[in-house]
Amino acid sequence: DVLFRLLLIRDSRVGKTCLLCRFTDNEFHSSHISTIGSQGVDFKMNTIEVDGIKVRIQIWDTAGQERYQTITKQYRRARGIFLVYDISSERSYQHIMKWVSVVNEYAPEGVQKILIGNKADEEQKRQVGRKQGQQLTKEYGMDFYKTSACTNLNIKESFTRLTELVLQAHRKELDGVRTRASKELALAELEEDERQTGSP
Numbered sequence: 001d002v003l004f005r006l007l008l009i010r011d012s013r014v015g016k017t018c019l020l021c022r023f024t025d026n027e028f029h030s031s032h033i034s035t036i037g038s039q040g041v042d043f044k045m046n047t048i049e050v051d052g053i054k055v056r057i058q059i060w061d062t063a064g065q066e067r068y069q070t071i072t073k074q075y076r077r078a079r080g081i082f083l084v085y086d087i088s089s090e091r092s093y094q095h096i097m098k099w100v101s102v103v104n105e106y107a108p109e110g111v112q113k114i115l116i117g118n119k120a121d122e123e124q125k126r127q128v129g130r131k132q133g134q135q136l137t138k139e140y141g142m143d144f145y146k147t148s149a150c151t152n153l154n155i156k157e158s159f160t161r162l163t164e165l166v167l168q169a170h171r172k173e174l175d176g177v178r179t180r181a182s183k184e185l186a187l188a189e190l191e192e193d194e195r196q197t198g199s200p
């Protein structure tokens with residue numbers, strides 16, 4: 001089993017908390033409760049299986065209003081980042097570009113990112129064109145998902161995809177851990193056999 005830390009960013013009210021609640025508890029709350037923890041962050045855990053590996057993911061929900069100095073501390077420990085905008089807010093989309101450069105500056109090398117256009121159910125209030133999300137993903141080389149925490153569109157898919165990307169990026173590291181673990185297990189079994197048979 002492995003454990004990864006993922007992070008949801010950015011503007012306030014784009015639906016970060018709702019995406020997280022939908023993914024971990026399959027719940028949706030239509031009222032807004034701003035994410036204000038002691039650090040402006042809160043997390044939930046979930047386990048998903050990718051390629052036969054059980055991956056425990058710790059997903060951090062950052063407060064959109066938080067000063068970025070606080071949030072950048074969180075970036076350093078993240079393996080994967082969801083950059084979230086709201087399709088009914090052009091402003092939240094414009095801010096994504098700024099947040100990509102902040103992430104590139106503060107997040108560890110090799111951090112995986114995907115772009116999320118949330119509130120896809122709010123078609124009548126759409127301010128961000130369908131192609132705009134895809135344009136950004138081409139520019140920054142990220143995968144793109146349009147999601148709705150409200151109707152449960154692409155929630156599991158997007159969380160699974162980011163986890164897959166993180167897993168792929170850390171494959172070598174993981175293989176090393178697995179080899180070491182299986183060698184240690186073999187040694188422990190040998191010692192156990194020797195103890196039972198009384199041989200040295």
Ligand SMILES: Nc1nc2c(ncn2[C@@H]2O[C@H](COP(=O)(O)OP(=O)(O)OP(=O)(O)O)[C@@H](O)[C@H]2O)c(=O)[nH]1
Pocket residue numbers: 010011012013014015016017018019029030031032033034035036062063064065118119120121122147148149150151
């Ligand atoms: N229609 C619709 N509304 C949504 C969706 N996701 C979230 N909302 C609503 O948008 C508002 C803000 O959602 P939150 O999840 O609290 O937003 P946030 O990004 O965590 O906000 P901060 O904690 O302030 O950073 C709430 O009223 C939610 O009900 C969605 O997919 N569709």
